[in-house]
Structure formats: C-alpha cells, structure tokens
Amino acid sequence: SSELTQDPAVSVALGQTVKITCQGDSLRHYSASWFQQKPGQAPLLVIYGRNNRPSGIPDRFSGSTSGNTGSLTITGAQAEDEADYYCNSRDTSGNPLFGGGTKLTVL
C-alpha cells in the first residue's frame, strides 16, 4: 500500500501526554517526518528521521516507529500545541506520501 493513515481527531487534557499515530507499509522502510499546521499557516517540521527535532522545536515533541506505525508523542501538551498534524514518508520509489492529518484538541 502507498497510503498513510491517521486518526482524524485526537484530544488531550492540558499538561497530559498524547500520541498521534500514522500507519502505512512505507514506514517499514522509510522513517516518518511530522508537520504541525496551525490555521492559516504553512506546515512546520517538528520531527524528522524517526526522532530528530529541528532547532527551535520543544523537546516535548518526540517520534518513534514500530513496524508499520509511526508515532508523534507530545509529553505535557500545551495550549499552543493545538493544531493539525501530518505524517510524511516516502514510497518504494522515493516519492513523498502524506497522511490525512490529525486534528489535535487540547482541553
């Protein structure tokens, strides 16, 4: 399969931990990157190469992969983390794939 599947919506209480998942066969061979997108803004890279954070991204964001599932974990979610999150990988040809996105609500 050349698709990445995400849950449409997830919620988390302020200060709690939330895991956002992404499933797809491509993740067995290619690590996921994760993007945060707030309304009216361009996507922002928060995790790449399975569990690397670009400069400026808080360390409460982390990534992991197990089998065909990639995960983005936010430990101690903050109000400003409320956003849409997209996973991204590559298929066997090296072409990019995006998940359908997960809307995170911080309660």
Add this chain to the structure above:
Amino acid sequence: QITLKESGPTLVKPTQTLTLTCTFSGFSLSTSGVGVGWIRQPPGKALEWLALIYWDDDKRYSPSLKSRLTITKDTSKNQVVLTVTNMDPVDTATYYCAHDYWSGYGYYFASWGQGTLVSVSS
C-alpha cells in the same frame, strides 16, 4: 536562513494552465542531495504532494496528476516552476513549495514557503 516564496495567479479559469514559481534563498539546487517539491492543500483538506525536482534534474510526479504536471528548475535564478494544465475547480487549493533535504536519515521537507491560494472559477 532558508526561505521560499510561491508566486503566480490567484485566479484561473477552468481549462487554463496554471504556472507557479518558487523563488528560494539559503540553499542551492546545484548542491548534491537537494530538491524542491510542490505540495497543495484544498481548503479544509489534507496536504497532497504534487511534484519534486532534484539537484541532478531527477523529476518526480504524483501518479494521479502526472499527465498534467511539469516541473522545471533554473539554478541560476534559484527558481523552480510548476505548471498544471487543464485546471478544474477541484484544483482550488493553497500551493506550497518546500525544500527537500537529505540528512542521512532520509529526505524530508525541511522548510516551506508561505503558500499561495489559487482559485479556479469561471
């Protein structure tokens, strides 16, 4: 500092061809391992990858849109151009260009432009 900016028409008519330009700074498309991609996002919907071009002129296209897309680069101008033929109202979207970077962990879209909203309507 890496920056990218998309430019082009905000409104096109059905059946017309859309031409978008991505002008970037802070990196060179003649450097090994570097690419520029185009991604779009219809209002309220998910991101969709369209096309990619690499430093060695390797070009990749979304299989579902391949027949309508052309991507080219002008290394001397730090620009990448995307053309989309036969535009339809369903192609209404914000179009982004992004810097595709090889880190040793794989390729990823490290930096994005602000996006440009293109509407298709008669």
